Amino acid sequence: MPSFFSDYALREHNTFGFDVRARQACRIEHESDIDEARAFAARDPALAAAPRLVLGGGSNVVLTRDFPGSVWLVALEGRRIVDEDDDAWIVEAAAGENWHAFVAWCLGQGCNGLENLALIPGTVGAAPIQNIGAYGLEMAEYFDSLRAYDFETGQIVEFDDARCAFGYRDSVFKHVARERFLIVSVRFRFPKTWRARAAYADIARALAEAGVTDPSPRDIFDAVVRVRRAKLPDPATLGNAGSFFKNPVIDARQFAELAAAVPDVVSYAQPDGSRKLAAAWLIDRCGWKGRAIADAAVHDRQALVLVNRGRATGADVLALSDAIRDDVFKRFGVMLEAEPVVV
Template sequence: MSNLSATDSAHATLKPTPQDLSHLNTLGLAAHAGAFVTLDDIAQLPALSALAQQAESLLVLGGGSNLVLPERVPGLVARVAFHGVRLLEAQPDAWLIEAAGGEIWHRFVETCVNNGWDGLENLALIPGTVGAAPVQNIGAYGVEFEERFHSLTAWDVSAGRFVEMTAADCRYAYRDSAFKHDAPGRWVIVSVRFALPRPWRPVLAYPDLQRHPRLADGAPAARDIFEAVCEIRRAKLPDPAVTGNAGSFFKNPIVTAAVRDALAERYPGLVSYAQPDGRYKLAAGWLIDQCGWKGRTLGAAGVHDRQALVLVNRGGATAADIMGLAAAIQDAVAQRYGVRLEPEPVVV
């Protein structure tokens, strides 16, 4: 288990207080919690379990980048703020790195690059925390989180104990994991361990990377890929600090080869990617764009003008505004292409 530092007290307490959550979710939705605690010491976890037993519900909050919050959040909200990054072992074929669940994901990736622990650079600038990454099973630019995952330590809130989990325990799938299917609020991810490959090899299959001038010589360092990914994301995606958004709002749908071939015959420009199991992943952004939604606004919610996958808060949007826009987009895509888009964020 992680040896993240704890206080000397065996009876660390937590006192819930009201909290404005509008600055703790990247969509910038006006939201308020009647009972809120910050977890910055693992000695607080037994106290969290005690509080959770008495609460109507428990919402575990990381960076708030994958959430759609209502104006009043019921029950108890616990923000994970454990910190720490360390090299556990330099194995012959991998760097074994541990990061606390409250670490900001992008800062952790940059720390790895700065230390020569390469392998996460394609996942730069993804919003959120280290502890949220295994929940969502994040991925970008040709690299998936599960490919670099080793194991994690989680606190089972209901059982009041630490649990070590492997990839098999986490049941990873495309933008999915066991954590999304277990009872809400059951798990607090305390720390995550990564096996970063030695020797390192760049992952450059993604078209945007192949076209980037910084990577044109064909032999880039991890730092070059890190900087290129940051530049690409900043050019395509809005900064949540400026324009409220939750990143990609919809998953790329995965369909059978027969469905993909039928759609490609009707729509020759269809963007799709072959999967190892013979199915195809369709580009949800392309589907949405073709339905005419890029740049459109519905009430206070809108679709980003450079990336149709991103829904934005134009100012004063509520959860109902965001989900109303999402439903309209889902209906349009389903009517035209016979494919139902699935939202990525957790709707509280």
């Protein structure tokens, strides 16, 4: 039986630490809880007609106000190797599993590949929604399938890679499927032939400083953890949602015009001829690092990270992000896009 709460505080359920409340919340610890919670909500006409919000770790959301509907707190746990053939292992994890702990567990099982995504905050169920990525790797590269509860039909539905429509920090679950589905579990495919991804500058530097020339998966995992801890604030001590803006991708023509005006612009060539720009560089060049609006600030070591210094609201963070976006567009003609979902 799921646990139900009225007028529920969400401060501990969003990594920004915003002090907002939900009209109703339910904690989902077992798959059977979902049907029971859905039936409970249906008995209250006002609640049934109100919006629904699914939260895992709350690491990719900006809560701008008290939530007038029901919040579903996903606390499903469990992880296991479900299949193996000559080429790969298939590993399944419940949606409420901590992402970083899951990555570490996979390495312990010899299922290597996700080590570049170590220390990303949030849960396994949130990873496909955002198609999380870091240091040259996106989650989609190891994704196999997921199971999700369909609130419209009351059935469990399976999504393969194509149906998830993964993009750069994007998936169908950030758009048309956002309120319809609750991700229950995710499966990953780990090829038995592993190759190191250590070319990213910060990771290569960390490995070199550790004297590692032929890195193992654990070496890369440890390097990623060191780099992230040195550059990024811990949400447990300083509220944030990680990287707030996507790195913008522009076509070759626009890049040529930008590079002519700003020769030192930081960019990365893409296979289709477009260029990915470093959003942190653009923001830093506009002088925003360390600046604040009210208690919402740009982190002083990483311009991509917006932080809550203690009493910021979601509206403060949005005001800060809008000001940054406007400055970057005025100076470079490039529009930044936020990664978190705004509620």
